[in-house]
Amino acid sequence: xxxxxxxxxxxxxxxxxxxxxxxxxxxxxxxxxxxxxxxxxxxxxxxxxxxxxxxxxxxxxxxxxxxxxxxxxxxxxxxxxxxxxxxxxxxxxxxxxxxxxxxxxxxxxxxxx
Ligand SMILES: [Mg+2]
Numbered sequence: 001x002x003x004x005x006x007x008x009x010x011x012x013x014x015x016x017x018x019x020x021x022x023x024x025x026x027x028x029x030x031x032x033x034x035x036x037x038x039x040x041x042x043x044x045x046x047x048x049x050x051x052x053x054x055x056x057x058x059x060x061x062x063x064x065x066x067x068x069x070x071x072x073x074x075x076x077x078x079x080x081x082x083x084x085x086x087x088x089x090x091x092x093x094x095x096x097x098x099x100x101x102x103x104x105x106x107x108x109x110x111x112x113x
Pocket of ligand 1: 036
């Protein structure tokens, strides 16, 4: 991850793009990339979304890369350790959604008894 953060920073600096990479702009760019990713799944059935043709899967792979790069860029600009944030969130979700109460159920945490 450290190497990826360094590469993203170097790419940005070599192009003098720091001036455009405010957190607001990076969030917007991230959302655009998420939409590009979602577009590949729009109108597919559940089954089709599980069995993407190779060409479509490659396009999805590229968009996933775009999403991660913007997420790395955003978190770096905000001084947030991306992996630490993800690990913390997984821990919170484990407490919020205890497996014995939530197994096999797709409800929000406040809808469980
Ligand atoms: Mg893209």
